Amino acid sequence: MKTFVDKVLAQAEFQPARLLEVLRAVQAEFRHIPEPAIELIAVGLQIPRTQIIAVAEFYSFLHLAPQGRYELYIADSITDRMLGNQQVLEALAARLQVAVGGVRGDGLVSLNRTACTGMCDQGPAGLVNGYPLPRLTPAKIDALAALIEKQVPLNAWPTEMFRVEEPICRPDLLLNQAFVNGAAIQASFARGLAETLAELDASHLRGRGGAGFKTALKWRSCAQQAATPRYVICNADEGEPGTFKDRMLLDLYPDQVFEGMTVCAAIIGSNHGLIYLRAEYLFLRDKLLAVLQARREQGLLGQAILGRDGFDFDIEIRMGAGAYICGEASAQIESLEGKPGIPRTKPPNSVVCGYQRKPTVVDNVETFFAATHIAIQGGQWFAAVGTPQSTGTKLLSISGDCQRPGIYEYPFGTPVRTILQECGAEDVMGVQVGGPSGTFISNRELDRVVAFEDLSTAGSFMVFNRSRNLFAIAQNFTDFFAHESCGFCTPCRVGTSLLKNQLAKIADGLGAAEDLTELSALCEVVKNNSHCGLGESAANPILTTLLSYPELYLQQLQYQEFAPAFDLDATLAAARRLAQREDPAAHLNQVEN
Amino acid sequence: MSGTLTIDGKTIPFAAGQSVIEAARCAGIYIPHLCHKPGYAPHGSCKLCTVFVNGRKTSACTYPAAADQNVVSDTPELQQDRLRLTQMLFVEGNHFCPSCEKSGNCQLQGVAYHLRMLDNHYPHFYPQRQVDASHPDILLDHNRCIFCNLCVRASRDHDGKNVFAIAGRGINKRLIVNSASGQLKDSDISIDDQATQVCPTGAILVKRTGYQVPIGERWYDRQPISELALGKEDSHER
Numbered sequence: 001m002k003t004f005v006d007k008v009l010a011q012a013e014f015q016p017a018r019l020l021e022v023l024r025a026v027q028a029e030f031r032h033i034p035e036p037a038i039e040l041i042a043v044g045l046q047i048p049r050t051q052i053i054a055v056a057e058f059y060s061f062l063h064l065a066p067q068g069r070y071e072l073y074i075a076d077s078i079t080d081r082m083l084g085n086q087q088v089l090e091a092l093a094a095r096l097q098v099a100v101g102g103v104r105g106d107g108l109v110s111l112n113r114t115a116c117t118g119m120c121d122q123g124p125a126g127l128v129n130g131y132p133l134p135r136l137t138p139a140k141i142d143a144l145a146a147l148i149e150k151q152v153p154l155n156a157w158p159t160e161m162f163r164v165e166e167p168i169c170r171p172d173l174l175l176n177q178a179f180v181n182g183a184a185i186q187a188s189f190a191r192g193l194a195e196t197l198a199e200l201d202a203s204h205l206r207g208r209g210g211a212g213f214k215t216a217l218k219w220r221s222c223a224q225q226a227a228t229p230r231y232v233i234c235n236a237d238e239g240e241p242g243t244f245k246d247r248m249l250l251d252l253y254p255d256q257v258f259e260g261m262t263v264c265a266a267i268i269g270s271n272h273g274l275i276y277l278r279a280e281y282l283f284l285r286d287k288l289l290a291v292l293q294a295r296r297e298q299g300l301l302g303q304a305i306l307g308r309d310g311f312d313f314d315i316e317i318r319m320g321a322g323a324y325i326c327g328e329a330s331a332q333i334e335s336l337e338g339k340p341g342i343p344r345t346k347p348p349n350s351v352v353c354g355y356q357r358k359p360t361v362v363d364n365v366e367t368f369f370a371a372t373h374i375a376i377q378g379g380q381w382f383a384a385v386g387t388p389q390s391t392g393t394k395l396l397s398i399s400g401d402c403q404r405p406g407i408y409e410y411p412f413g414t415p416v417r418t419i420l421q422e423c424g425a426e427d428v429m430g431v432q433v434g435g436p437s438g439t440f441i442s443n444r445e446l447d448r449v450v451a452f453e454d455l456s457t458a459g460s461f462m463v464f465n466r467s468r469n470l471f472a473i474a475q476n477f478t479d480f481f482a483h484e485s486c487g488f489c490t491p492c493r494v495g496t497s498l499l500k501n502q503l504a505k506i507a508d509g510l511g512a513a514e515d516l517t518e519l520s521a522l523c524e525v526v527k528n529n530s531h532c533g534l535g536e537s538a539a540n541p542i543l544t545t546l547l548s549y550p551e552l553y554l555q556q557l558q559y560q561e562f563a564p565a566f567d568l569d570a571t572l573a574a575a576r577r578l579a580q581r582e583d584p585a586a587h588l589n590q591v592e593n
Numbered sequence: 594m595s596g597t598l599t600i601d602g603k604t605i606p607f608a609a610g611q612s613v614i615e616a617a618r619c620a621g622i623y624i625p626h627l628c629h630k631p632g633y634a635p636h637g638s639c640k641l642c643t644v645f646v647n648g649r650k651t652s653a654c655t656y657p658a659a660a661d662q663n664v665v666s667d668t669p670e671l672q673q674d675r676l677r678l679t680q681m682l683f684v685e686g687n688h689f690c691p692s693c694e695k696s697g698n699c700q701l702q703g704v705a706y707h708l709r710m711l712d713n714h715y716p717h718f719y720p721q722r723q724v725d726a727s728h729p730d731i732l733l734d735h736n737r738c739i740f741c742n743l744c745v746r747a748s749r750d751h752d753g754k755n756v757f758a759i760a761g762r763g764i765n766k767r768l769i770v771n772s773a774s775g776q777l778k779d780s781d782i783s784i785d786d787q788a789t790q791v792c793p794t795g796a797i798l799v800k801r802t803g804y805q806v807p808i809g810e811r812w813y814d815r816q817p818i819s820e821l822a823l824g825k826e827d828s829h830e831r
Contacts, residue, residue, distance in 0.1 A: 035773075039773070048755040048758065048771050049771060049773075050755065050757070050758030050760070050769050050770070050771045051758065053758070053760050053769055054758050054759065054760040054761075054769070056760075057760040057761040057762070057765075058760070058761065058762050323762070340760075340762070345635065345636075345637045345652070345655040347656075347657065482763060482764070483763060484762075484763070485762065485763040485764070486762050486763070487740070487761065487762045487763045487764065487765070487766040488638050489637075489638045489639070489640050490638065490639050490640050490641075490678045490681050490682060490739075491640055491678060491681070493685070493740070493763060493764060493766060494681035494682070494684070494685045494715075494764065495681060496763070496764075497718070497763070497764040498681070498684075498715055498716075501716065522677075525674055525677045525678070528650065528674065529640045529643050529650070529674055529678060530640075531637065531638070531640070531652075565716060
């Protein structure tokens with residue numbers, strides 16, 4: 001073990017910031033983080049062992065207890081559920097003789113649920129040892145089980161098993177744009193960096209990660225900081241269930257994303273770029289490394305880019321390890337520094353005090369992609385499309401009840417109704433725009449538009465038809481937040497779990513009028529007091545479904561007055577058994593008459 | 594930079610580098626809090642000190658005081674939210690005040706008194722948590738931990754030891770100890786460490802000191818936390 005850990009530590013150049021990389025390698029080798037490895041890493045990186053345990057317990061794909069040599073995860077997002085993930089879990093559990101959430105006795109295989117694998121358009125999906133298993137059909141499950149039983153190494157599995165499709169159903173302004181490597185960097189140099197920033201300003205581009213902060217303003221503030229070095233971070237931790245457009249961009253348009261980062265680096269004066277790639281996109285890593293290498297060979301990365309003395313910039317890929325919160329910029333920076341992904345306190349924000357406490361721009365994959373084309377075409381070209389508050393186009397990842405799930409590029413301001421028609425959605429009950437943290441809209445609101453002024457979204461667009469159960473949707477999302485809360489602050493740590501339990505009480509048919517009042521009040525406490533966006537949005541699934549379909553919530557209530565959350569008589573069963581009594585007096589009524 | 598700001602309509606001075614809560618404390622205005630302590634790096638996790646600064650909600654303990662800020666703290670709505678957050682801390686762990694030797698000296702209890710908390714309001718989680726009684730002088734009862742991080746900061750920043758850390762996520766958060774066994778007895782904690790004194794609840798207790806002062810004559814039995822916390826908080830432990 002020491003030899004292996006030493007090798008991994010050397011590869012990470014003994015940098016504590018690269019702890020996640022070290023732990024991922026150890027996990028891949030030993031299927032968990034063994035106790036002796038903790039000691040070796042603590043000594044090697046000169047960090048307290050508690051930091052290693054804290055990190056290992058924070059990220060979903062790191063474990064302190066051994067997992068199977070074939071580590072299976074099945075996606076549990078609502079769209080995967082709609083596509084039959086439960087049957088997949090049952091079939092796998094039966095075929096492989098392993099409990100869901102367990103490890104088989106011989107250690108060959110473990111089976112777990114995971115929040116979302118970024119393949120909501122091709123579910124039910126899963127992961128095996130970090131690699132994607134889209135569209136799990138019964139035939140595929142049989143093949144998969146056989147390969148595992150025969151202990152065939154992953155690299156000898158049929159590639160078809162892992163093939164992720166990138167269905168671009170509706171390209172528009174950006175996806176249709178021709179591109180030659182280096183064009184955006186050349187255009188920026190030719191025009192001048194200050195002028196390029198002015199074009200970005202004129203484009204009114206706003207961050208595509210969801211918050212919608214003006215990109216030019218962020219870059220300018222970072223450029224104006226006195227401190228150096230400065231960093232460019234590409235946020236590729238696309239964790240919002242129902243989003244997969246960054247996967248597509250990194251898969252099909254990586255050069256255009258890297259080029260946006262390079263233009264940003266030139267403008268803010270950065271030498272070092274990082275891509276924080278979500279763990280579920282491990283399958284893209286080798287491909288992206290090859291693209292980066294090709295760009296170095298083309299003089300688009302490295303020393304004196306395109307012959308310009310003094311412009312040195314390179315990009316490093318860092319993998320996440322399964323934590324939705326790491327999509328939040330400051331949590332991502334913490335994660336990049338080798339710590340649990342807990343959002344930082346602001347002020348100061350990342351532009352002033354980011355990675356390694358230095359000025360840092362963190363932008364979404366799609367933002368850099370758009371910036372590349374703005375650098376080439378100019379700000380007006382972009383600003384001419386969309387709405388005044390939301391210029392340009394938006395990539396939507398469409399999944400759920402529609403004939404053509406996939407990637408759609410729409411000018412901002414497009415009504416939901418148009419989108420539903422084009423993706424082939426019928427008999428719609430509602431749409432979840434922006435993922436669990438976004439907004440649920442009912443079929444009475446389909447004229448609302450996708451734009452920062454109305455329905456802002458990082459790109460998740462989930463369609464539900466009228467056969468779907470509203471509570472199943474709200475519960476899936478609420479449970480998701482309870483699972484993904486980092487637990488830093490009281491309202492989110494405790495509140496998301498209380499929300500989960502309170503909603504379950506109503507959904508299980510044990511709700512009274514009082515419970516609905518309490519649910520709404522709890523939503524407000526969590527929303528109004530949480531430390532970061534996760535807590536602020538954790539109540540959105542309940543609040544927005546309550547707003548869209550209050551009648552369904554009211555119908556679900558059993559009682560006008562108080563109703564207990566548990567079955568009193570059933571909880572006394574053990575006492576009756578011990579007392580060997582079954583007479584009427586040994587039973588209690590649930591509610592006193 | 595220094596100047597004045599207003600809290601609940603009252604103009605108060607602030608000094609360079611002060612947070613809103615520190616400026617308030619120095620001016621004799623109590624803003625409820627649990628994870629904050631003068632002289633310690635701000636944390637901002639308990640959220641009890643949530644106030645409006647110029648209309649925006651933020652933690653008073655992490656937000657820098659600045660000239661002409663308009664801070665709103667003492668409103669029925671904010672006090673109600675503070676009550677709910679305190680109740681969340683009670684139901685999350687296992688807090689049984691009548692049998693806790695910290696009773697009367699416990700800040701969680703003191704804040705609950707201040708906010709007129711009469712019940713726990715939320716359903717209890719009843720988590721299964723351990724007691725680490727391994728150390729000869731110091732007891733660690735995980736049932737009462739509220740993840741305020743004060744022991745972590747005390748050990749790291751004041752004792753230079755890193756004895757504690759918080760691991761896990763969400764409702765599964767837990768306080769961990771820096772030793773191979775995970776037990777306090779194998780760590781390098783010492784009874785003289787600030788980390789043993791700083792806990793606002795009874796999660797970290799010094800053994801054989803419990804009833805030296807009888808219940809009924811302790812800090813918050815005699816004086817409300819709103820008065821005790823002002824000015825004296827940095828010295829009122831022990």
